[in-house]
Amino acid sequence: MNFKHRDIISIKDFSKAEIDYILHYAKRMIPYAKAEKHTMLLKQQILATLFFEPSTRTRLSFESAMHRLGGNVIGFADPSGTSQKKGESLADTIRMADSYSDAIVIRHPQEGAARLAAEFSEVPILNAGDGAGQHPTQCLLDLFTILTEKKKIKGNNVVLLGDLKYGRTVHSLAYALSLFQANLTFVSPETLKMPKEVINECKEFGVEPISTSNLEKAIKEADVLYATRIQKERFPDAEEYNRVVGSYKVNNALLQQAKQDLIVMHPLPRVVEIEPEVDKTKHAVYFKQAFNGLPVRMALLSLILGGKKI
Amino acid sequence: MKELKVTPIKDGTVIDHITPGRALKVLRVLKIPESTFSIVSVLMNVNGKKGKKDIVKIENRELDPKEVDKIALIAPKATINIIRDYEVIKKHKVELPEEVVGLTKCSNPTCISNAREPVESRFQVITKDPLRIKCYYCEREPEDIAEGII
Numbered sequence: 001m002n003f004k005h006r007d008i009i010s011i012k013d014f015s016k017a018e019i020d021y022i023l024h025y026a027k028r029m030i031p032y033a034k035a036e037k038h039t040m041l042l043k044q045q046i047l048a049t050l051f052f053e054p055s056t057r058t059r060l061s062f063e064s065a066m067h068r069l070g071g072n073v074i075g076f077a078d079p080s081g082t083s084q085k086k087g088e089s090l091a092d093t094i095r096m097a098d099s100y101s102d103a104i105v106i107r108h109p110q111e112g113a114a115r116l117a118a119e120f121s122e123v124p125i126l127n128a129g130d131g132a133g134q135h136p137t138q139c140l141l142d143l144f145t146i147l148t149e150k151k152k153i154k155g156n157n158v159v160l161l162g163d164l165k166y167g168r169t170v171h172s173l174a175y176a177l178s179l180f181q182a183n184l185t186f187v188s189p190e191t192l193k194m195p196k197e198v199i200n201e202c203k204e205f206g207v208e209p210i211s212t213s214n215l216e217k218a219i220k221e222a223d224v225l226y227a228t229r230i231q232k233e234r235f236p237d238a239e240e241y242n243r244v245v246g247s248y249k250v251n252n253a254l255l256q257q258a259k260q261d262l263i264v265m266h267p268l269p270r271v272v273e274i275e276p277e278v279d280k281t282k283h284a285v286y287f288k289q290a291f292n293g294l295p296v297r298m299a300l301l302s303l304i305l306g307g308k309k310i
Numbered sequence: 311m312k313e314l315k316v317t318p319i320k321d322g323t324v325i326d327h328i329t330p331g332r333a334l335k336v337l338r339v340l341k342i343p344e345s346t347f348s349i350v351s352v353l354m355n356v357n358g359k360k361g362k363k364d365i366v367k368i369e370n371r372e373l374d375p376k377e378v379d380k381i382a383l384i385a386p387k388a389t390i391n392i393i394r395d396y397e398v399i400k401k402h403k404v405e406l407p408e409e410v411v412g413l414t415k416c417s418n419p420t421c422i423s424n425a426r427e428p429v430e431s432r433f434q435v436i437t438k439d440p441l442r443i444k445c446y447y448c449e450r451e452p453e454d455i456a457e458g459i460i
Binding site: 012108109116 | 416420421422423425426427428429446447448449450451
């Protein structure tokens, strides 16, 4: 399988076999991610991180991944000091960054920005989130977390909870989990239900997702609970946001009804969806999930830039 | 009593088999009346062999291929008849390409293709009947394709 110079724009650009390959390669990256082993695989290579929108985990883990592989990083975390503020087009910014680096990571508030960037760049583009669109590396690290915690993805009962309408991570995740034949239950307030086109995509893989607003019932059979934040910035008006925020809470009382080996995941940042008391339980894997961004992104960078494997 | 009939045209284009009710959208796509001083006849809900249809006749104007592609987006079963001296000299069904470039805008206001970038809108055709297209950039499907036609 050859990933050299390939763009990472959408999880849909990858076959099941390719995703499997990346996830298994990511496992081999764990000791390097933890600095138990060292490598200079990407020595002399430069990664440009262009963050037109704020990010903590994604940017830091991409930068850490590049450093852990012996490479260098240039870029910005805030577009206010860049030519974009002077009215430069994204296409021109990309042409410039392309000539300064070996790969470009981009986060942008507009959907399709990474796809556009790939058209103007000679070097590979890695999409770190485009508005309410795709966030493929988040999806890969979520799959990686389920795989490492549950040993397999297929057949797990996965409950996706919260903002299923605007949340970009849950759309790609529902698609990818269907590709891997997981069983899906969507739990959300009525106004934040999973869009019909996402449900149809799941059905194309033979998966019949259950949609419900009853979390207590759904939690009993769940192997994985994936909670998401109600994203204020994606709401058209504040009134709708205030109506639904805090409508579901994951706490110890709820988890008492769950299977012993249920894992609770969250792409973070969390606000009120998961009570801090859950952090200490064996169910909580969301901080491990955040760490998993590192080996997964190291695997991707090494496959795209290195060609040589660890 | 005088009867007003829609008569055959001498030169021009007849767009037949338009999905019933879509004739006015076809006119909008062709930028009629702004783009022409020709006589244009519109027939709506005409009984044809395969049920109801709309027909548009434009005198003294032959459609170019790009205009025909646009019609395919709103009336995928339409046929284009080019008329010269009362004779049909060319007849073909509209055909949608696999990829629709620069014909219709993405309906997602935050799609990068609607920003000030040096790219044309681009859609992949998912199914032709019923017509479903998906934006190459933001991967969304517009609900009303005719609404976005450029």
